[in-house]
Amino acid sequence: MKKLLLFLLLPVISFSQQYTDLDTLSFKHRISSESVVYESSTILSKRLGTINRNALVSVLGYDDKFWFVSHHRIQGFVHLSEIKIPENLIPFFEREEEKKKLAALKKERERDSLRQVERLEYRKKCFYEINEVNGFDKVKRIYTKEALISDGTDSEYTRISCQLRNNNGAKSVLISLNRDLGCASSLKGQKSSVRITLKNGSVISFFHYGQIECGNFKIIGRLTGAEMAKLKRSPIKQIRFSGTREKKTVSYISNPTFFMDKIQCIQ
Structure with a gap:
């Protein structure tokens, strides 16, 4: 009984990395193979544990290479290859990818503008x-x-x-x-x-x-x-x-x- 109480009082292991929250589009999915859960979205980060093959997980978010998932008392990141994108979410991810491209293009234009200002400043100076x-x-x-x-x-x-x-x-x-x-x-x-x-x-x-x-x-x-x-x-x-x-x-x-x-x- 004491062991059970101690287990229930343990804090949920949580993530330490920002990710895109799926919010109302979160879904449940079965893991295709035994998967390592990482503390942040890099394989160099701390391992929080493993999730067994075919385990049903809640997919709460994502970033470029990882899903952010929750399974029992573990929350963390698993590689994108472990979970297939549901058909109904493909349009959403396509829109998100387009947003990323536009954001990257905007940043590049801002950098170009800054470089242009720097070049003009250089031209004025000796x-x-x-x-x-x-x-x-x-x-x-x-x-x-x-x-x-x-x-x-x-x-x-x-x-x-x-x-x-x-x-x-x-x-x-x-x-x-x-x-x-x-x-x-x-x-x-x-x-x-x-x-x-x-x-x-x-x-x-x-x-x-x-x-x-x-x-x-x-x-x-x-x-x-x-x-x-x-x-x-x-x-x-x-x-x-x-x-x-x-x-x-x-x-x-x-x-x-x-x-x-x-x-x-x-x-």
Whole structure:
């Protein structure tokens, strides 16, 4: 008798995970096979016990992969495969699935909108690696932080980065490509270059004037006022790199408005 009283006083084991309540659509169903009951809707959660095959359970709710069921003094989650959806509830679940898709689409649009705002904020700001005036000779140096023009998400994992520089009024651009095209040479007759084609048809060529650089392609080119004006008028369409051994044309540009946005940072 004491054992019976103790059993009756035991609390009902309950769930700790949110789920969609079936409410008036809850139903009873026989389990197709012996099933483990979990505390939450993941097989990594605590096991509350098992329900025997053909046991009649009350199905109270569901989530993506589990039913929330009640059987005697156990409430918990069993895998969806254990219980077949009744014919009369199929339209309900189809509507619920459509709601989920619409909710996911709404969230994605909200994320896209936020990313767009962040991009606009980025376009307004300047980020510097160096922005100083030498205290001795009063020479001003401005180097923007290197930014990606091509972010490596294309099929060839192409990464192009760019840094704008202003050394006491002499402006230049450092452009890097994660490809070995031989060397970047500044020698007469074999100068390496970067040729930028804009969407409006304008073409701007930068010729390397720094030391010879080998390995991943990198050039430093002079940036004139006329070139800056052209670069501010139109997004980038493609970039052609010419090294001492190979040439490479890149049409995937993830940040086509880089020059339009950032030229101002060295003016």
